Amino acid sequence: MQAETSILPVGNRTKQPLADDQQATLVSLRELKGIIEYEPSEFTFTAYAGTTISEVNQVLHQRQQYLPFDPMLVDAGATVGGSVAAGLSGSGRFRYGGIRDFVLGVKFLSGTGEVINSGGKVVKNAAGFDIPKLLTGSMGRLGVMVEMTFKVFPMPGCNQTLAVACDSLETAMQRMSLAASSSWELDAIDYRPASKTIFLRLAGPEQVNQILFQKISKTWGSDVTELSDGEAIWRAVNELAWTQPSRSLAVKVPVHRSLMGEIVDFASQRNGVDLHFSTAGAVAWLLCESQDDVDHLDQVLLGKQAAGLVVRGAPERPHIGSWPRTEISLAVKQAMDPVSKFPRLFHT
Amino acid sequence: MVTSLEGLASIFPPSRFVRDAANQAAFESDGLTAFRAKPRAVVIPETAGEVIAAVRWCHENSVPFVARGSGTSLSGGSLPVADGIVIALNRMNRIIEIDPDERIAVVEPGVVNQHVTDAAAKYGLYYAPDPSSQSVCTIGGNVAFNSGGAHCLKYGMTSNHVIGCKAVLATGEVVSMGGRSVESVGPDYTGLFCGSEGLFGIGLEITLRLLPKPEKFHTVLVGYKSLQAAGDAVSAVIDSGLLPGALEIMDALAIEAAEAAVACGYPPEAAAVLIVELEGPAEKIEHERKQLDAVLATTGHFAERIAVDEADRLSIWRGRKSAFSAVGRLSPDFLVQDGVVPRKRLGEALVRIEQLSRESGIRVANVFHAGDGNLHPLIMFDGKQDGALEKAEALAAKLLRLCIEMGGSITGEHGVGVEKRDFLPEMFDATTMAMMERLRLAFDPGLVANPGKMFPGTEAPTLTQSGLHPLEKAGVISRE
Ligand SMILES: Cc1cc2nc3c(=O)[nH]c(=O)nc-3n(C[C@H](O)[C@H](O)[C@H](O)COP(=O)(O)OP(=O)(O)OC[C@H]3O[C@@H](n4cnc5c(N)ncnc54)[C@H](O)[C@@H]3O)c2cc1C
Numbered sequence: 092m093q094a095e096t097s098i099l100p101v102g103n104r105t106k107q108p109l110a111d112d113q114q115a116t117l118v119s120l121r122e123l124k125g126i127i128e129y130e131p132s133e134f135t136f137t138a139y140a141g142t143t144i145s146e147v148n149q150v151l152h153q154r155q156q157y158l159p160f161d162p163m164l165v166d167a168g169a170t171v172g173g174s175v176a177a178g179l180s181g182s183g184r185f186r187y188g189g190i191r192d193f194v195l196g197v198k199f200l201s202g203t204g205e206v207i208n209s210g211g212k213v214v215k216n217a218a219g220f221d222i223p224k225l226l227t228g229s230m231g232r233l234g235v236m237v238e239m240t241f242k243v244f245p246m247p248g249c250n251q252t253l254a255v256a257c258d259s260l261e262t263a264m265q266r267m268s269l270a271a272s273s274s275w276e277l278d279a280i281d282y283r284p285a286s287k288t289i290f291l292r293l294a295g296p297e298q299v300n301q302i303l304f305q306k307i308s309k310t311w312g313s314d315v316t317e318l319s320d321g322e323a324i325w326r327a328v329n330e331l332a333w334t335q336p337s338r339s340l341a342v343k344v345p346v347h348r349s350l351m352g353e354i355v356d357f358a359s360q361r362n363g364v365d366l367h368f369s370t371a372g373a374v375a376w377l378l379c380e381s382q383d384d385v386d387h388l389d390q391v392l393l394g395k396q397a398a399g400l401v402v403r404g405a406p407e408r409p410h411i412g413s414w415p416r417t418e419i420s421l422a423v424k425q426a427m428d429p430v431s432k433f434p435r436l437f438h439t
Numbered sequence: 440m441v442t443s444l445e446g447l448a449s450i451f452p453p454s455r456f457v458r459d460a461a462n463q464a465a466f467e468s469d470g471l472t473a474f475r476a477k478p479r480a481v482v483i484p485e486t487a488g489e490v491i492a493a494v495r496w497c498h499e500n501s502v503p504f505v506a507r508g509s510g511t512s513l514s515g516g517s518l519p520v521a522d523g524i525v526i527a528l529n530r531m532n533r534i535i536e537i538d539p540d541e542r543i544a545v546v547e548p549g550v551v552n553q554h555v556t557d558a559a560a561k562y563g564l565y566y567a568p569d570p571s572s573q574s575v576c577t578i579g580g581n582v583a584f585n586s587g588g589a590h591c592l593k594y595g596m597t598s599n600h601v602i603g604c605k606a607v608l609a610t611g612e613v614v615s616m617g618g619r620s621v622e623s624v625g626p627d628y629t630g631l632f633c634g635s636e637g638l639f640g641i642g643l644e645i646t647l648r649l650l651p652k653p654e655k656f657h658t659v660l661v662g663y664k665s666l667q668a669a670g671d672a673v674s675a676v677i678d679s680g681l682l683p684g685a686l687e688i689m690d691a692l693a694i695e696a697a698e699a700a701v702a703c704g705y706p707p708e709a710a711a712v713l714i715v716e717l718e719g720p721a722e723k724i725e726h727e728r729k730q731l732d733a734v735l736a737t738t739g740h741f742a743e744r745i746a747v748d749e750a751d752r753l754s755i756w757r758g759r760k761s762a763f764s765a766v767g768r769l770s771p772d773f774l775v776q777d778g779v780v781p782r783k784r785l786g787e788a789l790v791r792i793e794q795l796s797r798e799s800g801i802r803v804a805n806v807f808h809a810g811d812g813n814l815h816p817l818i819m820f821d822g823k824q825d826g827a828l829e830k831a832e833a834l835a836a837k838l839l840r841l842c843i844e845m846g847g848s849i850t851g852e853h854g855v856g857v858e859k860r861d862f863l864p865e866m867f868d869a870t871t872m873a874m875m876e877r878l879r880l881a882f883d884p885g886l887v888a889n890p891g892k893m894f895p896g897t898e899a900p901t902l903t904q905s906g907l908h909p910l911e912k913a914g915v916i917s918r919e
Contacts, residue, residue, distance in 0.1 A: 132674055132783050134592075155680055178627065191627050192599045205870040213779050214592065215811040216848040217585045217634055218855055218866055219893070220875050221598065224630025233626060245680040268540040272563055274654035276719050295723050302722040345620035348541055373620045400624040414625065418612050422881035423626070427874070437625065 099434055100235040102141055102170030106177045106402045108409035109230045112434040120172055123237060126150055134214055135195065137240040140172025147171060156243045159187045161279070163329050164403075172236045177402060178228030179343070181329035182279040182292070182369045185271075191227040193242045199226065199234040202428030212240045225423070230409075232436045233427040247294035250278070252321025253307060255289040256314040257282075260355050263289055264348060264372065266311065271371040275303050280371040281328060284355050290324060331378060331403060334365040338378035340385055340404035342411070346375045350395055357391050364388075382407060410437040442500045444480055447524065450492045455483040455530075466507065466525045470572075471515040471858055473774075473828065478505070478519035485530045487547075487607075487643040493526055494641060495611035503887045506641045508549060508577030513775060514856025516584060516636055520891055526641065528579050534558050535644065542649045543602065543619060548579025548642045555647060564649040567594045570852070571760055579642050585634030587852030589685045589759075592810035594650075596852065598633035603646030606632060608639060609883030621648060631878075636854050637889035639882040653684070653718035657728045658752045661713045661735055662706030662742030666690055666805075669711035670786040672738035673809040676715060677782070679734045681727060685716040686810030690789075692769070693762045693804040693817070700765030703758025706742035713740075713809070714759055762806045763817060770802065770819030772828070776835050777853040778842030782812040791841055792816055799834045813851035814842070840865065855893045864895060 098118045101110040110117070124141035131154040138147060144162045151157050161181030162174055175197070180189035196210030209222035226233060255270075257263035263282050266289055270280050278294035291307065293300040308315045318324065327333040331341045346354060351368070354375045358366035363380025377399075379385050385406050392399050392412025399411040414437050424436055448456050457463055458480050468475045479502075484490045497504040503523035510517045519525050531549040538544075539562035544555050552573040555566040569588035570576055576586070581597045582604065594600075603617035617629035632639055663669040669688050676683065689697065691710050697703050705712050715735075717727050735743065746752035766773050780788045789805065792814075796803040804817040816838055820831040839849045839862050849855070849862045864872050876894065880886075890896065 130781070130783070132677055133781050134677070178624065180622065184622065187593075188595060188599050189622060191630055192595050201870075201874060205874070207871045207874045208868060209871060209874075211779075211848050213781055213812055213847050215587065215596070215779050215808070215813050215851040217587070217596065217850045217852050218848050218859075219863060219871075220878055221585070221630055221634050222874070222878070224598065224627045224633075227627045227630065228624060229626045245682055264540070268542075271542060272539065272651045274563075274651055274720050276651075276653075276723065296726050299720070299723045299726050303720060343622075343624060345618065345622040345624060347619035370621060374622045398624050410624075415615070417614050418610070419608055419614055419882065420626070420628070423628075423631075423878065426877040426881040429877075 097432055097434055100172070100231045102173030103143065103168040105164040105167040105169045106173060106179070108401045108404065108406050109177055110173070115434050118235065120235070120237070121170065124170070127238065131156060134243050135212060135240055136243060137212065137238060138171050139238055140236045141170050144169050144171060144174060151243055152246070155246045157246045158193060158241065159244050160184045160189050160193060161325065161329050162190070164331065166326070166330050171239055171241070175227055175236060175239060176229055176231050179402065182281050182325055184370045185280055186278050187244065191224050194223045194227060194239060195242055196240040197223045197226050197236050198238040199236045201234055202430050202432035207234070210240070214242050230436070232433045233424065247278070248296040249294070249300055250321060251293045251300040251304060252318045252324060253291040253293070253304060254316050254318050255291060255311055257287055257289055260284060260352060264351065267371050275307065279325065279369070282368040282372060284358065284366055292321065292325065328367060328369060328376070331376065333367060334378055338363065338365055338380050340379040340382070340401055340406055342377040342379060342385065342388060342399050342401050344375040344377065344392065344397060344399040344412070345373065346397070348372065350397060351375070353391060353395060357388060361387065385411060408438050442502055446500065447480065447482065447493060447496045450489055450496065451482050451484070455485070457481040457483065466510070466519060466527065469510040469515060469517040470513040471518065471856065474515050474518050474857055476519045476521045478525045479522050481525040481527055483527045483530055487531070490526060490528070490531070490641055490643060491607045491611070491613060493524070494607045494609065497524060497887050498609060498611045498885055501885055501887060503890050505889050506579065506583070506637045508580030509551070509575045511572045511576045512580065512584065512856055513777070513853040514850070514858040516854050516856040516889070516892055517580070518857055520889070528577065528641070537562070539564065541619060544647045544649055546578050546645055546647065548577060548582070548645060550578050552576055552578060552581055559649050563652055565652050566600065566647055567650050568597045568600055578645055578647070582633050582642050582645055583635065583637045584852070584854040587808070587813070589687060589808060591808065591852070592686065593682055593684050598630055600648045601629060601633055601645060602648050604629050604632055604642050605644040606640045606642045609885065609888035617646065619646060634854070636856065636893050638879055638893060640888060655719065655721040655724045656746070656752055657717040657724045657731070658746040658755050659715045659731065659735070660705065660744040660755045661715070661738070661740045662709035663711045663713065663740050664708070666711040666789050667786050668739050669713045670789065670809070672713055672735065672740070673785065674783065675734050675738055676731070677810070679730060681717070681730060681734070683715050683810065684718040685714065686808070687714040687759055688712070688805070688807050688809040689759060689762055690805040692802065693766065693806045694758070696765035696769050696804060697758040697762045699768050701757050701761045703754065703761070705758055709742065714755060759806070763815070766804050766817045766819065769804070770821065772820050772822040774818040774831050774835050776814070776816045776818065776838050777850050778814050778839055778847060779851040780812045780814065780842050780845045780847040782809070784845050785809060785812055788814060788841060788845060792838060795834060795837050799830065801831060801834050803834070808851070811851065812847060836862070857892055860893055861895050863893065
């Protein structure tokens with residue numbers, strides 16, 4: 092049962108499928124913006140939910156700090172609130188963890204309008220339940236986030252991007268796993284099957300990157316090349332814009348190795364689908380041309396009991412594949428939103 | 440009416456259903472030895488099925504249960520509920536799988552933290568969270584407490600390394616949260632489960648992320664003439680843009696204790712020592728150590744020791760890792776606190792702690808994870824003296840309030856448990872507390888899972904005298 096006057100909090104609606112609900116009134120937080128507190132020496136900042144990540148980045152970069160998980164859809168206008176609610180992390184997720192690992196505290200309104208102060212403002216805190224993690228990925232369905240505190244890190248000196256040619260999925264999987272287990276301390280490991288290329292990002296002092304580049308080259312010989320337009324590559328991935336704009340539907344699918352082959356086959360069989368793996372193969376990003384592509388992907392995921400989330404475009408519904416329906420998820424929703432002020436968590 | 444335990448007994452063979460006082464004694468307390476309670480029975484499951492059956496029985500019969508790993512909780516988390524059941528998970532200690540390609544380990548809850556790293560070592564991988572109790576504490580306990588260690592600044596706490604968890608909830612429902620991918624979609628229930636202190640249910644199968652072992656460490660021990668100078672050095676290191684794996688401080692009293700216990704060779708005149716550890720690819724460490732040298736040179740230290748090899752590195756850490764148990768040499772009993780303050784207020788916090796210590800006439804040694812503002816004041820007392828424990832607890836309370844007042848937290852890694860349950864409402868306002876209570880009820884409407892912990896409660900456990908954890912006395916583990 093949804094309350095008659097149900098609402099859905101939204102930011103800049105860069106993840107439109109999540110920021111939409113037929114029955115709900117959209118409440119925009121985009122004007123609730125600004126950085127409230129930034130303590131470079133604490134590695135923390137607190138901002139209103141509607142603050143754009145690009146504003147945050149600007150301020151952090153002035154002090155040589157950053158959010159290491161590569162926030163997504165930054166150029167598109169993503170807000171901090173929307174990013175947490177969607178639970179999206181880009182390629183940088185690989186090294187230090189995702190957005191879930193960097194949200195320290197969230198002030199939010201529950202379904203009954205109470206103000207809740209969850210988590211804390213210091214980098215280490217184990218008191219009480221970790222509600223900020225629960226809100227990560229809650230898609231505006233568990234509360235209206237108004238203010239959040241993040242952990243930040245010092246920026247590495249320089250980035251360097253390498254391309255590693257891989258003629259098959261097997262080679263790519265084997266090389267990704269070697270890279271991920273190596274002592275090279277890579278910053279990101281992505282893979283694009285259609286271009287038969289693994290992308291590696293080194294982050295650190297320039298001389299050190301150079302030496303590591305030599306080491307990696309020794310491992311895979313002439314398959315390794317340095318890319319001069321590295322930043323553009325990562326940016327395109329994190330903006331979900333590495334292919335033509337007509338592929339407007341963007342789907343996130345958390346995967347593991349036994350699912351990768353299936354996803355690669357699916358993408359190669361469909362003209363309208365482009366595939367990119369980030370986080371050493373832990374996440375598949377699929378950019379699709381049509382709802383028909385999404386429907387087919389839905390079937391593939393259902394067969395594998397895997398879940399997918401459409402985060403861009405105008406799909407019939409954002410939740411595809413198999414989303415476990417548990418008693419506890421209903422009970423948690425009820426606890427956070429006793430009067431059903433927000434839409435259901437998911438429709439499948 | 441007292442429920443008969445017959446139904447529960449039928450789930451286990453007699454050897455794993457313990458009711459006699461002698462065999463139960465080991466389960467009556469945990470690392471917070473000041474508290475003790477007698478359970479009605481201890482059950483020792485060997486399979487997930489048995490855990491599930493036991494939890495369902497408790498739920499149906501409204502009998503409280505406490506999950507227990509190795510019982511090293513320092514906040515009374517695994518203290519039994521009087522007349523409840525203890526579900527001891529040590530025999531659920533199988534490492535189900537190590538997948539070097541996906542860099543994950545799937546383990547049962549009773550697996551000891553260090554054993555995960557041991558099993559992963561042949562692939563060049565390790566499990567990053569390293570509480571000082573890692574040679575005995577279990578992954579189930581680590582998950583329940585979102586445990587930390589010396590490397591949290593860079594690598595985060597336990598929850599940053601738990602990507603999936605199958606659990607039986609207090610209602611008997613069995614759920615699978617997260618999975619084998621480090622990413623997920625939808626609300627992060629795995630993250631919520633971490634740190635729930637056994638109040639939501641029992642973890643049955645936990646999927647952990649493994650990391651490649653760093654190629655090189657650079658460990659430096661620096662001596663200062665004042666605690667303030669050591670604190671300032673931490674800020675200088677942080678402000679330089681370095682991200683050390685560990686940044687630890689010990690004060691004079693802690694150094695004295697460590698020296699007496701393990702002859703760690705720390706600079707004798709030091710009012711404080713700082714340990715900084717860099718880790719990563721050899722080339723990067725070569726570069727960063729120069730940066731670190733330059734920063735440290737400006738911090739007015741009077742002694743510096745750089746670990747020349749792995750043995751030397753371990754000897755530097757030995758002093759640090761033994762410090763707490765070593766305090767047992769200075770005092771028959773002590774309480775260890777676990778507050779967090781914003782890093783920039785560390786110096787101020789230490790001055791206040793010293794003041795409070797002087798005012799109350801109670802000695803306090805300080806060891807802390809300086810990089811993330813996590814203080815571990817050790818409050819010394821003699822449990823045989825009347826009222827000494829109460830006085831020590833009163834001082835501990837003041838220290839916790841100090842952390843709250845400074846905008847920090849009442850626990851960085853040891854959890855709320857029984858010990859700090861009355862302080863949670865001082866850290867969180869009433870509506871936030873009410874929300875947490877609602878969440879708890881969502882998982883456990885019958886209040887059978889570890890009642891009396893985390894939330895201020897009615898039933899007060901029995902106070903006895905304090906002291907070292909039995910395993911510390913035996914020299915098996917030491918605390919941080
Ligand atoms: C000498 C010493 C040093 C220590 N150093 C550190 C340190 O550096 N950092 C740190 O963070 N902590 C430290 N601790 C505290 C303690 O070791 C940790 O809290 C540890 O995680 C507890 O693990 P355990 O197996 O002993 O759990 P227990 O003490 O048995 O249980 C802890 C809590 O977890 C619950 N629990 C246990 N298993 C499960 C399960 N499977 N599912 C759900 N709930 C469960 C219990 O009910 C209880 O609430 C130290 C303790 C000692 C004695």
